[in-house]
Structures are given as C-alpha cells and as structure tokens.
Amino acid sequence: MGFIQDPLYAPAYQVVGDEVAVFDTTKGVIRVCLDGAGAPVHVANFCELATSGFYDGLKFHRYVPGFVIQGGCPNTRDMSAGDVAAGKPGPTGRPGTGGPGYRIREEFSTNPNNSHEDRALAMARSADPNSAGSQFYFCLGPQHGLDSGYTVFGQTVEGGDVIGALRAGDTINSIRIEHSGN
Numbered sequence: 001m002g003f004i005q006d007p008l009y010a011p012a013y014q015v016v017g018d019e020v021a022v023f024d025t026t027k028g029v030i031r032v033c034l035d036g037a038g039a040p041v042h043v044a045n046f047c048e049l050a051t052s053g054f055y056d057g058l059k060f061h062r063y064v065p066g067f068v069i070q071g072g073c074p075n076t077r078d079m080s081a082g083d084v085a086a087g088k089p090g091p092t093g094r095p096g097t098g099g100p101g102y103r104i105r106e107e108f109s110t111n112p113n114n115s116h117e118d119r120a121l122a123m124a125r126s127a128d129p130n131s132a133g134s135q136f137y138f139c140l141g142p143q144h145g146l147d148s149g150y151t152v153f154g155q156t157v158e159g160g161d162v163i164g165a166l167r168a169g170d171t172i173n174s175i176r177i178e179h180s181g182n
Contacts, residue, residue, distance in 0.1 A: 008130055009102035011044035018180040019047055021121070021154060024173040025060075027166050030138075030159030032121050033180065035152070038111035042123055042132070042153035045104050049134055050175040054100065059084045061095035062137070063168040070124055070137040071172055074098040081169030095168075099133030106130050108151045116143040119163055121154035138163045 015036035023030040036043040049055060057077050061084050062070035075098035079090040087095060106129040108114045116122060116139050124135035132151065139146075140163070156163060 008105045009045070011041065011048050011104070013044040013048045013051075015040050015044050015047070016179060019043060020157075020178045020180050021046065021050060022176050022178055023159070024175070025162060025166065026171045026173065028159060028162035030156060030162050032154040032156050034121075034154040035111070035113050038113040039107045039151050039153035041104050042107055042151050045133075046123075046136070046153065047177050049100060050177050053174075054134060055172050055175045058172050059095070059168070060166055060170045060172070061087075061168055063166070064140075066141055067143065068137040068140055069163060069166045069168075070096070070135060072124070072135040074100070074134065081171070085167065085169035087168075096135070099135065101133075103128070103131050103133055106132070106151055107153075108147070108149060111151060111153075114147055114152045116146045116150070116152055117155065118142055119156035119160045120152050121156065122146065122150050122152045125150065138166075140164070 017036045019034040021032045034043045059076040060071040075093040076084050076095050120139045123132040125132040
C-alpha cells in the first residue's frame, strides 16, 4: 500500500486584492502591500492566520545579515527572546520547525510578480515546494536566487528601517489586515 499525502490546505479567506498587512513589532511598525493577484493562496492563508491572532506574540527566530529575517514559527510563542535568539528548544519544539498544522501549494511558478526585492515578504518552506504554512521572511536586500523556489506575496511600503533593525528574538506583537481601498 502506498503512502497517501495529506491534501493541501485551501484557505476560506476571500482575497479582495487591496490587503495591507500591518506588523506591530517590538522594533516598530511595518506595512506591506499583499499581492492577492499574484499569490492568492499565500495571501489568503496569511490573512487567515493574522486575523485569527496566530502570529500575536511570536518571535522572529532567524536572522542572517544581508539575507533574511524570518518569523512565524509557533514554537517561539512561549519562549524568551534570548532562548529564541540562541536557537534553544522550547516547550513545543525548536524555533523554525513549527507551523499551523497544514501545508499550502506553491505559487512561485505561477506568480508573475515573484521577485525577491529588498524588503519583499515571502513564505518559508521545507524541501517540499508545497510545504509552506505560517513561516515568512523579509528579504534584507535583493535575493533573486530565491525567485524560482519561494513564493513572494508582498512588498514593504513602510517600515523598511524597522525590518533592518529586527533580530532573532524580537516579538511580533500583532499583525492586522487593513484594506487600502484601491
């Protein structure tokens, strides 16, 4: 008998196309225009998680200077900033290994706007292209080597200086979704 893969998650959130994610972090506020046209599954998934409070209190767990700052792992919720920055295991697992309990399909192969520009917002994943869930990253400079393997679903419009100041252990107080009215 063959192994049966779990089905990919299909978010219920209906993308309007003018979604703006407002990240309230310990270093300040970041505003990101989400690309619902190019990456509708990723935007819908992110909006669902954000509006449910999933990201509230999570910490950024990965910082690679000149590359990315990454967050969205639920394993960081009940950990101290210092333990997250040190990569120590927490009560629910090691930072960077958790997710929402499902996977979504990749959109880097279909998104015409899939360009890892400076401060772009993209979804992290494991080796399986269809393994993104909740972890995301901001590019710290252009990272076009990632264009063919990771889905970009937003571009920062405010708070680039905040992104540049973020480090592992910094907290996501909340992420709310607003509409630009376009």
